[in-house]
Amino acid sequence: MADFEAIVVGAGCAGSVAAYELARSGKSVLLIERGNYAGAKNMTGGRIYSHSLAKVFPDFEQEAPLERKITHEKISLLAPDACFTVDFSSEAMLAPNSDSYSVLRAPFDQWLASKAEEAGAEAIYGIAVESLVKDETGKVIGVKAGEDEITADVVLLCDGVNSLLTKQAVGAARPPASGIAVGIKQTIELPPSVITDRVLSGSDEEGAAWLFAGDATKGTFGGGFAYTNKSSISIGLVAGIEATMNHGRAPVYQMLEDFKQHPAIAPLIAGGKVVEHSGHMVPEGGLSIMPPLVGDGVLLAGESAMMCINLGYQVRGMDFAIAAGMHAGREAARALSAGDTSAQGLQGYTAALENCFVMQDLRQFSKVPSFMEGFHRMFDGYPQAIRDIMNTMFVVDGEPVRPLKKNLKPVLGQIGVVNMARDAMGAMKAL
Numbered sequence: 001m002a003d004f005e006a007i008v009v010g011a012g013c014a015g016s017v018a019a020y021e022l023a024r025s026g027k028s029v030l031l032i033e034r035g036n037y038a039g040a041k042n043m044t045g046g047r048i049y050s051h052s053l054a055k056v057f058p059d060f061e062q063e064a065p066l067e068r069k070i071t072h073e074k075i076s077l078l079a080p081d082a083c084f085t086v087d088f089s090s091e092a093m094l095a096p097n098s099d100s101y102s103v104l105r106a107p108f109d110q111w112l113a114s115k116a117e118e119a120g121a122e123a124i125y126g127i128a129v130e131s132l133v134k135d136e137t138g139k140v141i142g143v144k145a146g147e148d149e150i151t152a153d154v155v156l157l158c159d160g161v162n163s164l165l166t167k168q169a170v171g172a173a174r175p176p177a178s179g180i181a182v183g184i185k186q187t188i189e190l191p192p193s194v195i196t197d198r199v200l201s202g203s204d205e206e207g208a209a210w211l212f213a214g215d216a217t218k219g220t221f222g223g224g225f226a227y228t229n230k231s232s233i234s235i236g237l238v239a240g241i242e243a244t245m246n247h248g249r250a251p252v253y254q255m256l257e258d259f260k261q262h263p264a265i266a267p268l269i270a271g272g273k274v275v276e277h278s279g280h281m282v283p284e285g286g287l288s289i290m291p292p293l294v295g296d297g298v299l300l301a302g303e304s305a306m307m308c309i310n311l312g313y314q315v316r317g318m319d320f321a322i323a324a325g326m327h328a329g330r331e332a333a334r335a336l337s338a339g340d341t342s343a344q345g346l347q348g349y350t351a352a353l354e355n356c357f358v359m360q361d362l363r364q365f366s367k368v369p370s371f372m373e374g375f376h377r378m379f380d381g382y383p384q385a386i387r388d389i390m391n392t393m394f395v396v397d398g399e400p401v402r403p404l405k406k407n408l409k410p411v412l413g414q415i416g417v418v419n420m421a422r423d424a425m426g427a428m429k430a431l
Helices: 013-024 050-056 105-118 166-170 192-198 241-247 252-261 318-338 347-354 357-364 368-374 382-394 404-415 417-430
Strands: 004-009 029-033 047-049 069-079 082-088 100-102 122-125 131-134 140-145 148-157 180-189 206-214 222-228 232-240 273-283 298-300
Touching (some): 004 013, 004 140, 013 029, 013 050, 013 318, 047 050, 047 318, 050 318, 069 382, 100 206, 105 122, 131 148, 148 166, 148 318, 192 206, 232 241, 232 252, 318 347, 318 357, 368 417
Parallel strands (some): 004 029, 004 148
Antiparallel strands (some): 047 100, 069 082, 069 100, 131 140, 180 232, 180 273, 206 222
């Protein structure tokens, strides 16, 4: 007889939700986290879309450690000496299941793990699962941590993008460098009223999600971000590993320091105190780097399954992880009740993902990663062109004003009409 009916590896969004669903179904479940506490090793910008969380915890707003409701969407193109920003707000963003919140992963992940424990899951922290235990047929029947072997009828892997276990579980190779980015973030403490005033929020309960392309990553593939928390701002950047290695103009840590000194960013964080500095690998290859999600005795969910989308104007990962964790927990519980945790017996999980937004969105945007990686002018070209166009419109220096079309022609000519048309067509096909 196995020690537990289910073992969940990783107490992030996917793992804790999966453990909660299993425990709620009456299954004996062990949640194992290598960090000293849930969220100790997690990092995000971070922002969570509420729709998936509400399906698991309908009253989450009353108890989850949320930061600010996002009421402003900001997107900026950064040239070294200029910033062009679109600032959007809408009542539709505030509707139930369409709203989103900034979060800090350490308290948020601890809350999620506590919900799993309250439901009956056992949790152990500070333990690294080094390998999987398999029977003579190759079916996963448990995990090995140090000298200890712990057995289970099913194992759920939610141990992140840099999983040590995915290859053992389903034979998947490590994702290529082109499909992975490195994220670096600082949390900068500021008074709530100062944050509210600087992003023009309506109250200290409201905030902004701000994405940047261009000079944030020195003109290479990637981008910057800023999210307002109650009394801090999460600021950082995500840079493609392969692009930075082959074409990078500065190491990632220097990119962040220069980003913070940019004339558009420095006033946002002026006078703030850095209270956290973290780094994390981010899966950005989408469907092309997704491993098999099911094996004999094992399921994959969240970042270990490469469930993340970066569209440039929208970054999503936590809502995928929570939804995948929910379905993984529920379908694993069904398979346990049916007495069949083979790959075939666990196929209800893949079917559930195919029937919800997770796989449908990943398929819809499957071409985005390769398009964005090759969209060099978005990071080095268009930011400077927008700057030059805006300068012709807004700079008044006493010289006679030329017609706008005469000012636009040389600026657009530097990029080329054919290149712009090619970029537009590529974006339409990918997005």
